[in-house]
Amino acid sequence: xIRTIPLKALIVGLIAMLASACLAxxxxxxxxxxxxxxxxxxxxxxLFSGLREVIGKHSDVHVTVYNESLDMSxxxxxxxxxxxxxxxxxxYQGKQIGAIVSVGAGTTGLVLNWRDELWTGIPIVFAMLDExxxxxxxxxxxxxxxxxxxxxxxxxxxxxxxVPGLDTIVLVGDDWDRLVVFRxxxxxxxxxxxGLQVIEMVGQKxxxxxxxxxxxxxxxxxxxxxxxxxxxxxxxxxxVALGMIAEAANRPxxxxxxxxxxxxxxxxxxxxxxxxxxxxxxxxxRILDGERPEQIPPVHGGVKPIxxxxxxxxxxxSETTLPEGSEIRFREPTFxxxxxxxxxxxxxxxxxxxxxxxxxxHERHMRHDAEVESQKRMTELAHVNRQATTSExxxxxxxxxxxxxxxxxxxxxxAELMLASDNPDLGEIREILADIKRDDQRAGxxxxxxxxxxxxxxxxxxxIDLNEIMSETFKFLSVQASARNVALDLQIAPGxxxxxxxxxxxxxxxxxxxxNSMDAMTAVPYGRRVIGRIKLNDGSSAAISISDSGPGIPxxxxxxxxxxxxxxxxxxxxxxxxxxxxxxxxxxGQIWAENLNNGGAAFHFTLPLTA
Amino acid sequence: xxxxxxxxxxxxxxxxAIERRLKLAGYQVATYPSAQQxxxxxxxxxxxxxxxLDVQIPGMSGPDLQGRLHELGSVLPIVFLTGYTDTPTTxxxxxxxxxxFLTKPIGSEQLLGVIERALARHATERCERQKLAEMxxxxxxxxxxxxxxxxxxxxxxxxxxxxxDLGTTxxxxxxxxxxxxxxxxxxxxxxxVTVAERLGLLD
Numbered sequence: 060x061i062r063t064i065p066l067k068a069l070i071v072g073l074i075a076m077l078a079s080a081c082l083a084x085x086x087x088x089x090x091x092x093x094x095x096x097x098x099x100x101x102x103x104x105x106l107f108s109g110l111r112e113v114i115g116k117h118s119d120v121h122v123t124v125y126n127e128s129l130d131m132s133x134x135x136x137x138x139x140x141x142x143x144x145x146x147x148x149x150x151y152q153g154k155q156i157g158a159i160v161s162v163g164a165g166t167t168g169l170v171l172n173w174r175d176e177l178w179t180g181i182p183i184v185f186a187m188l189d190e191x192x193x194x195x196x197x198x199x200x201x202x203x204x205x206x207x208x209x210x211x212x213x214x215x216x217x218x219x220x221x222v223p224g225l226d227t228i229v230l231v232g233d234d235w236d237r238l239v240v241f242r243x244x245x246x247x248x249x250x251x252x253x254g255l256q257v258i259e260m261v262g263q264k265x266x267x268x269x270x271x272x273x274x275x276x277x278x279x280x281x282x283x284x285x286x287x288x289x290x291x292x293x294x295x296x297x298x299v300a301l302g303m304i305a306e307a308a309n310r311p312x313x314x315x316x317x318x319x320x321x322x323x324x325x326x327x328x329x330x331x332x333x334x335x336x337x338x339x340x341x342x343x344x345r346i347l348d349g350e351r352p353e354q355i356p357p358v359h360g361g362v363k364p365i366x367x368x369x370x371x372x373x374x375x376x377s378e379t380t381l382p383e384g385s386e387i388r389f390r391e392p393t394f395x396x397x398x399x400x401x402x403x404x405x406x407x408x409x410x411x412x413x414x415x416x417x418x419x420x421h422e423r424h425m426r427h428d429a430e431v432e433s434q435k436r437m438t439e440l441a442h443v444n445r446q447a448t449t450s451e452x453x454x455x456x457x458x459x460x461x462x463x464x465x466x467x468x469x470x471x472x473x474a475e476l477m478l479a480s481d482n483p484d485l486g487e488i489r490e491i492l493a494d495i496k497r498d499d500q501r502a503g504x505x506x507x508x509x510x511x512x513x514x515x516x517x518x519x520x521x522x523i524d525l526n527e528i529m530s531e532t533f534k535f536l537s538v539q540a541s542a543r544n545v546a547l548d549l550q551i552a553p554g555x556x557x558x559x560x561x562x563x564x565x566x567x568x569x570x571x572x573x574x575n576s577m578d579a580m581t582a583v584p585y586g587r588r589v590i591g592r593i594k595l596n597d598g599s600s601a602a603i604s605i606s607d608s609g610p611g612i613p614x615x616x617x618x619x620x621x622x623x624x625x626x627x628x629x630x631x632x633x634x635x636x637x638x639x640x641x642x643x644x645x646x647x648g649q650i651w652a653e654n655l656n657n658g659g660a661a662f663h664f665t666l667p668l669t670a
Numbered sequence: 671x672x673x674x675x676x677x678x679x680x681x682x683x684x685x686x687a688i689e690r691r692l693k694l695a696g697y698q699v700a701t702y703p704s705a706q707q708x709x710x711x712x713x714x715x716x717x718x719x720x721x722x723l724d725v726q727i728p729g730m731s732g733p734d735l736q737g738r739l740h741e742l743g744s745v746l747p748i749v750f751l752t753g754y755t756d757t758p759t760t761x762x763x764x765x766x767x768x769x770x771f772l773t774k775p776i777g778s779e780q781l782l783g784v785i786e787r788a789l790a791r792h793a794t795e796r797c798e799r800q801k802l803a804e805m806x807x808x809x810x811x812x813x814x815x816x817x818x819x820x821x822x823x824x825x826x827x828x829x830x831x832x833x834x835d836l837g838t839t840x841x842x843x844x845x846x847x848x849x850x851x852x853x854x855x856x857x858x859x860x861x862x863v864t865v866a867e868r869l870g871l872l873d
Contacts, residue, residue: 454754454756455754457753457754458726458752458753458754459753460753461753461754461773461774461775462681462683462684462753462774463683464774464775465684465687465751465753465774465775465776466681466683466684466686466687466775467687467775468774468775468776468777468778469684469687469688469690469691469775469776469778469781470687470690470691472691472777472778473687473690473691473694473778476694477694487690491687491690494683494686494687497683498683501683537726538726538753538754541725541726541731541759542754542756542758542759544758
């Protein structure tokens with residue numbers, strides 16, 4: 060006996076354990092019935108999508124989802140409820156339901172009432188009940204679900220954030236009793252709104268509401284619960300009603316559901332249906348997979364601070380003042396965000412262009428510098444060349460100076476002698492003194508001209524007459540020519556030929572060409588002759604030629620005579636002609652050399668005339 | 671009679687100055703701005719004179735004018751006066767018989783000294799030329815036979831040799847010789863030889 064008793068006890072224990080194990084591990088039918096209070100609006104659609112998404116991801120077994128929308132915001136009453144119960148009872152007779160998901164307080168209330176009759180022992184998962192609802196409905200321990208916390212206080216806080224110095228809140232919605240989600244705000248109102256003016260636009264006609272929200276005082280904000288009807292018999296989904304109100308409102312509208320953002324709500328701590336759906340689905344799946352609902356405590360969640368970017372802009376609300384973790388919706392992408400590749404391309408193009416412009420500017424600057432430098436160099440070289448030429452021309456200078464000095468000396472001596480005589484002719488002495496003065500000025504003029512010629516002057520453009528330039532230079536060279544037994548002949552143009560240029564440098568060109576010609580004739584025994592000619596070329600330029608009766612230029616050297624350091628002379632440096640060319644090019648002219656038919660060489664240059 | 675100075679210079683101021691000074695020194699002065707104008711109106715060679723010539727003058731140069739005058743048989747002394755002296759021109763001018771080559775500015779004392787010397791030389795030369803001309807005239811008066819005798823005697827031939835050369839007697843030669851000395855107005859054989867030499871008959 061003693062042995063049987065323990066055996067019995069063992070068997071009973073085993074059975075009990077087995078039963079409990081079976082109870083714990085009981086696999087429920089993989090199908091659920093989702094009951095909501097929807098009217099078919101987007102809120103419930105999103106909630107259902109969130110739920111389906113999680114259910115769909117359930118890996119092991121396919122879960123069948125049935126869905127009934129009870130449309131409790133538009134219909135109600137005992138008869139309706141009874142009809143619904145009968146309808147559902149008959150519809151789902153014979154269907155294996157693993158769990159009921161009830162969305163909203165109204166639905167959950169009905170489901171709990173119907174449970175004993177329709178779904179004995181079937182777990183119930185509620186969604187979107189707030190704590191007050193839970194307290195009111197007192198669900199049994201095997202009923203669990205998702206509790207959302209959606210106090211009016213949150214919306215008021217948001218209103219204070221978006222309207223600094225808020226003094227009035229405007230509550231817009233259906234009659235409190237008709238509301239299925241925000242019903243509890245009524246009880247909260249007195250505590251939350253302490254210190255604030257409250258305008259209640261509850262259960263009013265849409266047309267009146269629209270009129271009144273257009274004339275709200277400053278420092279007020281609208282808090283929208285939900286409107287399902289216009290009070291005159293027409294029904295809307297609440298987001299449509301919100302759109303109509305937002306259109307007319309002159310103040311920001313704080314909302315408490317994600318689906319109220321798009322129609323014109325500025326945002327708030329909002330119900331996020333997809334999140335609620337997902338949470339409910341997660342719990343449901345755990346139950347279907349065998350967990351006991353008593354062991355799954357209700358979860359909190361399903362609200363989030365979300366704001367509407369265009370509305371924030373409209374009411375000039377800075378993002379930084381929003382609650383931490385706020386999500387901003389409908390942010391207009393910036394140009395760069397919207398046209399990312401185009402922007403990059405434009406930026407790149409601008410960059411390349413800017414680089415190019417910088418490069419060109421730099422190059423322009425460099426070229427300008429180089430031009431200035433080159434002109435400076437030319438001026439310096441021309442100066443050196445003039446100095447060299449001048450030493451060659453010392454005879455001319457001496458002659459030019461000695462001529463007036465000779466006259467002065469002779470005149471002075473004459474005057475001296477006349478004064479020493481008994482009866483000096485004062486009239487003649489006066490004349491002599493005048494002559495001395497004039498000759499002295501002449502000598503001074505020679506010195507001045509010479510200094511001008513030798514001065515290191517910067518390139519100076521003036522209006523000058525080529526005839527004058529040529530005459531003066533030939534005169535300057537006459538002594539030298541005579542000493543070298545060279546006849547100088549100048550044929551100038553009848554009228555003045557005016558060009559823009561540097562007189563000294565152009566004189567230097569003529570001087571270099573003539574000296575070059577004279578040098579070329581050193582070996583010619585007789586008939587040394589240099590002829591200078593100036594004539595109008597074609598109305599727009601003047602042509603000047605310097606020809607000689609020398610041996611000419613060897614044909615193979617014709618192209619080289621203007622090269623720097625090219626010379627055929629024993630003591631030449633080869634810079635005279637190259638400087639002549641540099642100067643002529645700087646005057647926008649042309650210069651070339653040719654051999655004459657009757658022997659001798661001719662150098663030509665042209666210069667553009669002033670218009 | 672004062673000498674005449676011919677000034678050729680393209681510098682008007684200098685022409686005036688030098689004209690004043692030369693006139694003050696007692697000379698007659700003629701000025702020309704170019705060589706051609708002097709050639710158009712040649713100076714009188716028989717009067718005492720001197721040419722003051724600039725080197726650099728337009729058209730014909732000083733040295734060119736010098737050559738041209740030389741070709742025309744002028745013996746007037748030429749003094750070059752130039753603003754600048756270069757060696758080749760100087761050498762050329764002096765070789766061609768220039769009296770002097772001066773550089774402006776020049777003190778009038780020095781210039782007048784040069785002019786005086788040139789005039790003196792010209793005067794001597796002129797005197798010399800006159801004498802030669804006279805001698806040439808005298809020689810021209812000799813008969814053919816007398817000229818033959820004159821030619822042989824001044825070459826140192828004895829009367830006998832001369833007579834032999836000419837195929838006549840020593841006595842006849844003596845008579846001719848006497849006649850020649852009479853006509854040429856010389857008293858000794860030495861003088862006769864000098865005349866022949868100066869007339870260039872001994873070459």
